[in-house]
Amino acid sequence: MEKASKTYLKQARELLREKEARAKAGVFAAEGEKIVRDLIDKGHVVNSALVSSSFISGGSCLSAFIEEKNIPVFYTGSREFDRASSLKSPEGIIALFQKKSCSLKEIEDIKPAFIVLCDGLQDPGNLGAIIRNAAAFNAGCLILTGDAVDIYNPKVIRSSSGTMLDIPIISCSYAELDRFKDNGYRVLVSHVDQDAASRIEEIKRLPRFAIIAFGSEGSGVSKKIISRADTFFHIPVSDDVESLNVTSASAIALYEFSKARLSEK
Numbered sequence: 001m002e003k004a005s006k007t008y009l010k011q012a013r014e015l016l017r018e019k020e021a022r023a024k025a026g027v028f029a030a031e032g033e034k035i036v037r038d039l040i041d042k043g044h045v046v047n048s049a050l051v052s053s054s055f056i057s058g059g060s061c062l063s064a065f066i067e068e069k070n071i072p073v074f075y076t077g078s079r080e081f082d083r084a085s086s087l088k089s090p091e092g093i094i095a096l097f098q099k100k101s102c103s104l105k106e107i108e109d110i111k112p113a114f115i116v117l118c119d120g121l122q123d124p125g126n127l128g129a130i131i132r133n134a135a136a137f138n139a140g141c142l143i144l145t146g147d148a149v150d151i152y153n154p155k156v157i158r159s160s161s162g163t164m165l166d167i168p169i170i171s172c173s174y175a176e177l178d179r180f181k182d183n184g185y186r187v188l189v190s191h192v193d194q195d196a197a198s199r200i201e202e203i204k205r206l207p208r209f210a211i212i213a214f215g216s217e218g219s220g221v222s223k224k225i226i227s228r229a230d231t232f233f234h235i236p237v238s239d240d241v242e243s244l245n246v247t248s249a250s251a252i253a254l255y256e257f258s259k260a261r262l263s264e265k
Contacts, residue, residue, distance in 0.1 A: 001067065004050055004074035009084050012050050012094050016086040019150040026099050028152035030162070031087055033062050036095040038162040040069065045098040048072040052081035055092025062093060086154050099152065102168040104176055108183065110168075112140020113209055115185070116254065117177075119225045120146030120216035121246070127151065128159025129247040130214065135163040137254040143211070144171045146222055174224040181228065185209040188257075189221055189229040190249055197232035200253060206260045214250050 004012075014021040015029040022028045027047060030036055040046055049066050053075060067073050082090050116134040121127045127149050134142050149156065151169050181187065186207035191197040213229070215221030221229075235252050237244060244252070 001073045001075055004076040004080075008048075008050070008074055009076060009080060012096065013084040015096065016084070016094070016154050019153070022099070022150065022152050027096050028099055028157070029094050029096055029154065030157050031085060031094050031154060032091045032158065033060060033093055035158060035162045036093055037062055037065070039095070039097060039165065040066065040071075042162070042166065044100065044165050046071050047096045047098065048074065049093060049095040050074050050076065050081065050084065052076060052078045052090070052092040054078040055081075058092070060092070066095070097165075100165050102170055104170055104172055104179070107141050107168060107170055108179065110140065111183065111209070114139050114206075114257070115141045115143060115180075115209075115211045116250070117143045117145060117187075117211050117213040117225075118148060119213060119221045120219075121148050121214075123217050124149045124153040124155035125159045126217060126245070126247050128156040128161075128164065130250045131156070131160040131164045131167065131169070133247070133251045133254050135160075135167045137258040139167060139212075139254070142167055142169045143177070144169065145174060145177060145225065146216070174228070177228060180209075180211060183209070185211050186230040187211045187213055187225070187228050188231045188233055189213045189225060190215065190246075190253060191220070191232040191234055197234040200233045200235050200256050203231070203233055203257075204260060206257055210257070212253060212257060214246050214253075217246055 012029055030039055049071060116139045118130055131142060151164055157164060188210060213221055213225055235244060235249055
């Protein structure tokens with residue numbers, strides 16, 4: 001275990017805070033003992049790790065676990081670590097992982113039957129939770145359209161509980177989305193307008209190839225997604241509640257649609 005250089009500390013800090021730094025390096029940073037261990041256990045490629053002196057003295061076995069896997073571990077004082085961390089209450093470990101790339105062509109070749117689409121999601125916590133929901137209900141891919149938050153944002157990583165590397169995720173333009181439609185996909189769009197959408201429980205069967213689309217937190221799906229929709233659905237709620245937030249809506253919808261898929265088998 002070596003002492004971290006100023007250059008290394010600067011890199012860790014930038015990877016946690018700057019999308020441009022992550023894009024340039026092809027690396028992202030994950031914080032916290034559970035997430036770091038989960039990502040390593042799943043076989044994701046880790047370049048190195050940074051631990052604080054208090055993390056070492058606290059008796060955690062994670063730094064030794066990482067060293068056993070021949071992953072370089074660097075240490076620094078608790079104050080310097082806290083400056084690098086993006087958390088209000090740092091947990092004492094940051095690991096640098098290789099990004100996992102996936103192309104539009106690869107998804108087209110796989111042609112998963114069940115895809116989740118997030119249009120213009122800006123809140124990293126919401127995106128992370130939807131990624132976790134998509135993985136939980138066996139979506140084959142997640143597509144980002146519009147001006148979406150970076151999937152390697154540390155808040156996305158934390159809220160996805162590390163599942164953001166378990167499911168292929170791609171960004172594509174609206175024009176590229178048309179390639180899916182040309183290949184037989186039908187787009188089902190979550191919509192708050194109950195007069196314009198079917199109740200979700202009324203959709204008993206899914207198309208053979210389905211894209212389930214959810215919109216941004218403030219304005220819902222864009223007109224470009226609406227114009228490409230084949231079916232609109234809504235989740236009935238109490239008259240006292242205007243709508244569900246997007247993470248709750250995605251969990252309910254993906255659960256219902258996963259049941260519909262299973263019933264067809």
